[in-house]
Amino acid sequence: MQTLGEFKLPNFFNYPPYFTLQPVKDTREKQIQLWKELILEYCRTHKIFVVGLDEDFPLFSNPVIERSLSHEAREAYLSALVSEGRAEWLDKSHRKCLLLWHRIQDWADLIISFVKDNGLEDSVMTVEEIRSGVESRGTELHGMDRTILMRALKHLEHRGKLAIFKGTSADDEGIKFSI
Amino acid sequence: MRRRPGIGGLQNAAAARDQYRLLGENVAKLRTDLMKEQLATFRSQLEDFARKHKNDIRKNPAFRSQFHEMCAKVGVDPLASNKGFWAELLGIGDFYYELGVQIVDICLATRPLNGGLISLEELCKLLGQRRKGTREAISQDDCLRAISKLKVLGNGFEVISLGKKKLVRSVPTELNKDHNEILELAQGQGFVTVDEVQRRLSWSSGRATDALETLLEEGLAMIDDGHKDGRRRYWFPCVSPVSSYTASESI
Numbered sequence: 001m002q003t004l005g006e007f008k009l010p011n012f013f014n015y016p017p018y019f020t021l022q023p024v025k026d027t028r029e030k031q032i033q034l035w036k037e038l039i040l041e042y043c044r045t046h047k048i049f050v051v052g053l054d055e056d057f058p059l060f061s062n063p064v065i066e067r068s069l070s071h072e073a074r075e076a077y078l079s080a081l082v083s084e085g086r087a088e089w090l091d092k093s094h095r096k097c098l099l100l101w102h103r104i105q106d107w108a109d110l111i112i113s114f115v116k117d118n119g120l121e122d123s124v125m126t127v128e129e130i131r132s133g134v135e136s137r138g139t140e141l142h143g144m145d146r147t148i149l150m151r152a153l154k155h156l157e158h159r160g161k162l163a164i165f166k167g168t169s170a171d172d173e174g175i176k177f178s179i
Numbered sequence: 180m181r182r183r184p185g186i187g188g189l190q191n192a193a194a195a196r197d198q199y200r201l202l203g204e205n206v207a208k209l210r211t212d213l214m215k216e217q218l219a220t221f222r223s224q225l226e227d228f229a230r231k232h233k234n235d236i237r238k239n240p241a242f243r244s245q246f247h248e249m250c251a252k253v254g255v256d257p258l259a260s261n262k263g264f265w266a267e268l269l270g271i272g273d274f275y276y277e278l279g280v281q282i283v284d285i286c287l288a289t290r291p292l293n294g295g296l297i298s299l300e301e302l303c304k305l306l307g308q309r310r311k312g313t314r315e316a317i318s319q320d321d322c323l324r325a326i327s328k329l330k331v332l333g334n335g336f337e338v339i340s341l342g343k344k345k346l347v348r349s350v351p352t353e354l355n356k357d358h359n360e361i362l363e364l365a366q367g368q369g370f371v372t373v374d375e376v377q378r379r380l381s382w383s384s385g386r387a388t389d390a391l392e393t394l395l396e397e398g399l400a401m402i403d404d405g406h407k408d409g410r411r412r413y414w415f416p417c418v419s420p421v422s423s424y425t426a427s428e429s430i
Contacts, residue, residue, distance in 0.1 A: 016370075017401035017414045027398055030291040067405040
């Protein structure tokens with residue numbers, strides 16, 4: 001089984017035609033589905049939040065079989081993830097993609113669990129502390145992408161679970177939980 | 180017998196011919212009777228055998244295959260009907276029925292990847308994986324028997340021979356001789372190019388392209404434009420299953 005580090009690559013990754021966008025509809029749909037799953041799973045395992053289409057993202061090429069995904073193919077697969085709500089384009093020219101291997105709702109739920117687990121129901125924290133503070137170590141929140149974190153927090157603010165306010169330092173915001 | 184001239188002689192000859200004929204018929208009948216008796220004996224011995232070795236027949240594919248051959252020789256088909264002696268004794272009808280259902284399942288599941296054509300080898304492998312829980316091993320012979328029963332139900336299943344290999348077709352796609360020749364050619368490396376087809380089969384480029392495009396449209400082929408020589412390759416998942424593409428090194 002070929003691996004990228006510890007990650008087990010699926011068999012289709014070693015089959016050259018999968019690196020060419022297929023013209024026949026049914027075949028292409030199957031191809032896109034396989035790639036979507038692979039990209040999402042890989043990003044989840046490695047906690048990758050942003051993928052740049054012109055980058056050397058490890059899944060975009062397989063040196064063993066000497067094949068690489070064309071720009072068109074990369075965009076096709078990521079667009080498919082966007083359509084499914086599992087990713088978002090960060091720019092109009094579709095060069096950078098934000099991966100939501102957890103949906104915003106899932107992240108919001110994780111924040112709530114985190115707050116409850118640490119008895120922070122009525123307390124105040126900075127945004128940065130949520131993702132890099134001592135309490136976050138060992139949880140999924142640790143090291144999470146800031147854009148996604150803000151979106152999840154705003155989602156919770158909408159539901160009245162917390163309030164976001166400007167903090168003492170110019171560049172960080174604070175959260176007052178009311179869960 | 181000495182021939183005698185005259186009418187008497189002719190009458191004798193006719194009588195002799197009649198007698199020979201009767202004798203011949205008797206001998207034939209004797210032979211048939213003997214054979215029928217032998218067959219009946221053999222059949223009952225076969226039944227005894229089946230009873231005694233019921234477990235072996237169920238568990239051992241090689242043994243099972245030889246048992247089938249023995250049955251065929253005496254004109255017994257254990258799969259002929261789900262009722263009756265054989266089915267009850269061995270439960271073999273159910274065994275092949277269950278296998279048939281699993282085969283249909285696997286073919287349907289792999290259809291998006293191989294266009295409805297799967298190698299017998301791959302099918303057996305997947306069946307083996309699926310049946311890991313049971314202790315009944317499956318051979319390619321078992322698969323073929325189950326598929327032949329499926330055909331009787333009109334499921335559109337068919338086994339195609341490609342050189343030494345066999346492919347199982349589960350879609351109504353008719354493969355003509357041109358398509359078959361390309362598939363055989365593809366067995367070498369798992370893919371072909373238009374040039375190669377033209378060269379090796381001595382076809383015009385039009386004929387090669389047409390055949391390849393049809394196979395592509397039917398979902399039996401996939402294109403690969405990624406080789407550095409810039410030539411398009413047509414890969415055939417049914418002759419080189421994707422599942423066989425595992426590398427052992429890690430990066």
